[in-house]
Amino acid sequence: MAESSALVIGTRGSPLALAQAHETQNRLIAAHGWTLEQLPLALIKTTGDTIQDRALSEAGGKGLFTKELDIGLLDGSLDLAVHSAKDLPTVLPEGIVIAGYLPREDVRDAFISRRFKSLQDLPPGAVVGSASLRRQAEVRRLRPDLKVTLLRGNVQTRLDKLERGEVDGTLLAMAGLRRLGLTEHVTTILETDDFLPAVGQGAIAIAIRADDERAQKAVAPIIDAPTGVALAAERAFLTVLDGSCRTPIAGHARMIGSELEIRGLVMRPDGSESLEVVRRGAPSDAAALGREAGLDLRARMPAGFTDS
Numbered sequence: 001m002a003e004s005s006a007l008v009i010g011t012r013g014s015p016l017a018l019a020q021a022h023e024t025q026n027r028l029i030a031a032h033g034w035t036l037e038q039l040p041l042a043l044i045k046t047t048g049d050t051i052q053d054r055a056l057s058e059a060g061g062k063g064l065f066t067k068e069l070d071i072g073l074l075d076g077s078l079d080l081a082v083h084s085a086k087d088l089p090t091v092l093p094e095g096i097v098i099a100g101y102l103p104r105e106d107v108r109d110a111f112i113s114r115r116f117k118s119l120q121d122l123p124p125g126a127v128v129g130s131a132s133l134r135r136q137a138e139v140r141r142l143r144p145d146l147k148v149t150l151l152r153g154n155v156q157t158r159l160d161k162l163e164r165g166e167v168d169g170t171l172l173a174m175a176g177l178r179r180l181g182l183t184e185h186v187t188t189i190l191e192t193d194d195f196l197p198a199v200g201q202g203a204i205a206i207a208i209r210a211d212d213e214r215a216q217k218a219v220a221p222i223i224d225a226p227t228g229v230a231l232a233a234e235r236a237f238l239t240v241l242d243g244s245c246r247t248p249i250a251g252h253a254r255m256i257g258s259e260l261e262i263r264g265l266v267m268r269p270d271g272s273e274s275l276e277v278v279r280r281g282a283p284s285d286a287a288a289l290g291r292e293a294g295l296d297l298r299a300r301m302p303a304g305f306t307d308s
């Protein structure tokens with residue numbers, strides 16, 4: 001392949017983003033027999049990477065990690081953009097589509113602590129740090145007696161803060177820890193029945209220009225259809241509820257036999273009240289199933305539900 005026929009892969013520069021971009025490169029190499037030189041990485045700094053002191057939800061929420069990559073796709077300087085599906089907004093800019101997802105990693109969250117074996121084992125008043133509104137609300141819901149604080153930074157930074165004793169425990173996605181080879185830090189894995197993950201957790205999305213047939217053909221053999229089905233349900237669920245980026249929302253879809261099951265959860269940020277939904281249906285109706293689950297929760301949510 002000539003230099004001009006290279007596919008430029010856009011990624012953020014964080015260690016996790018790079019691991020995801022490398023996985024994408026490796027899968028393309030395995031599928032097509034291409035070389036690394038034909039799949040150059042372009043490291044793009046996004047607005048989200050420069051915000052360190054505030055919760056991302058306060059700084060404008062989703063889109064902060066994708067805007068600069070979207071611009072690169074649209075101006076032709078990038079051909080693919082690799083994202084954590086969890087960090088993607090529900091609505092993409094005009095002209096950009098998700099070509100598909102890589103096979104999903106572990107969707108579960110992990111509890112990490114130096115001294116305590118589980119969330120249940122933390123003594124009253126212990127401090128749990130997380131930057132995620134969803135995890136904060138889920139912790140408060142399960143343990144209203146704990147102190148929940150904001151803990152930001154990339155995965156390694158958070159582990160360092162835990163090590164220094166700034167918090168007694170934290171929660172991180174198993175997917176990220178596995179991709180970074182950091183699972184030795186995990187204290188307990190939280191099952192999805194007890195601690196519902198974020199929509200899209202564990203999945204890597206590949207975005208392309210909507211009219212780019214070359215990019216679409218290139219990624220077709222590395223796209224995982226079952227992950228696409230689950231994500232169609234989860235993202236439709238989130239779209240219905242996305243009114244406020246300050247709403248703590250969890251959602252996960254998986255196959256149970258030949259049926260697709262979606263579970264959803266919305267919470268008050270203080271965890272004092274929560275609403276759950278479970279729906280099953282045909283995987284061919286994934287988006288409709290997700291939408292119905294979201295509409296069900298929306299109909300049951302009192303006004304101002306997510307304000308406190």
Ligand SMILES: NCc1[nH]cc(CCC(=O)O)c1CC(=O)O
Nearest residue numbers: 084086172173175176201202203
């Ligand atoms: N918001 C940060 C982020 N985005 C994706 C992951 C992990 C990988 C994934 O969930 O797919 C993480 C870190 C974390 O939540 O622990």
